Amino acid sequence: MKAYYHARAREYDDWWLGQNLYADKDRPGWDEERAQLERWIEELPPKRTLDVACGTGFMTRRLRGEVTGLDQSDAMLDVAREQVPEATFAQGDALDLPFDDGAFERLFSSYFYCHLEEDDRVCFVAEARRVAPELVIVGSRLQPGEEAARWVERVLTDGTRWQVFKRLFEPEALARELEGRVLHESHYFVMVASP
Ligand SMILES: C[S@@+](CC[C@H](N)C(=O)[O-])C[C@H]1O[C@@H](n2cnc3c(N)ncnc32)[C@H](O)[C@@H]1O
Numbered sequence: 001m002k003a004y005y006h007a008r009a010r011e012y013d014d015w016w017l018g019q020n021l022y023a024d025k026d027r028p029g030w031d032e033e034r035a036q037l038e039r040w041i042e043e044l045p046p047k048r049t050l051d052v053a054c055g056t057g058f059m060t061r062r063l064r065g066e067v068t069g070l071d072q073s074d075a076m077l078d079v080a081r082e083q084v085p086e087a088t089f090a091q092g093d094a095l096d097l098p099f100d101d102g103a104f105e106r107l108f109s110s111y112f113y114c115h116l117e118e119d120d121r122v123c124f125v126a127e128a129r130r131v132a133p134e135l136v137i138v139g140s141r142l143q144p145g146e147e148a149a150r151w152v153e154r155v156l157t158d159g160t161r162w163q164v165f166k167r168l169f170e171p172e173a174l175a176r177e178l179e180g181r182v183l184h185e186s187h188y189f190v191m192v193a194s195p
Pocket residue numbers: 001002005006052053054055056057058059070071072073076092093094095109110111112
C-alpha cells in the first residue's frame with residue numbers, strides 16, 4: 001500500500017475529482033456526494049485533530065481547529081503542504097504514531113482504515129486510542145452485490161499495476177466494529193465516530 005500511494009501522489013486527487021484516469025468511471029451523483037462529505041467534515045466541531053494517512057490533504061483542508069496531517073509518503077506530504085498551508089504535517093507510520101499519549105482531541109482518518117488487513121487494523125485502532133479520545137473514520141459504503149473485503153488491481157497513468165486490499169462498509173457494522181456511532185451515510189460514503 002505504501003509504495004502504491006507514494007507512486008500515485010500527483011494523480012491521487014483525480015480519484016476524488018473524477019478526472020483523467022477516472023473521467024469515465026460510472027459514479028452517478030459522485031460530485032454532489034463528495035461535496036456533501038466535505039461539508040460533513042467541515043461541520044465536525046473544531047478540535048486539535050490528527051489526520052492520519054492524510055494523503056494530498058484533500059480532506060484535511062476541511063477539518064477545523066488545530067490540524068496536523070500525518071502520512072508515510074513524502075510525495076503525498078509535498079502535495080498536502082501546497083494544498084493546506086495552514087496545517088502542520090509530519091511524516092510517519094500510522095501503526096507507530098510519533099506522538100505522545102493523548103496528544104490530540106480527535107484522530108480523523110479518511111480512506112485508510114479500509115485498506116488495513118486485520119492485524120494492522122487492530123494495531124491502528126490501538127494507536128488511535130492512545131493518542132486521542134475520539135476517532136472519526138471515513139470510507140466507502142458497501143453497495144449491493146459487492147464483496148465487503150477484496151484485493152483489487154489498480155493501474156496508474158504510467159501503466160504500472162498494483163494490488164490493493166480494500167474493505168467497503170455497511171454503516172452500522174462499521175460503527176459496531178469501532179464501538180461507535182454512524183455520524184453520516186450516503187450512497188457512496190460512510191462516516192463513523194467512536195465513542
Ligand atoms: C487512499 S489514501 C487516503 C488519503 C486521504 N486520507 C484521503 O482521504 O484523500 C491512503 C494514504 O495512506 C497512506 N499510508 C499508507 N500506509 C501508511 C502508513 N502505514 N502510515 C501512514 N500513512 C500510510 C498513503 O501514503 C496514502 O496517502
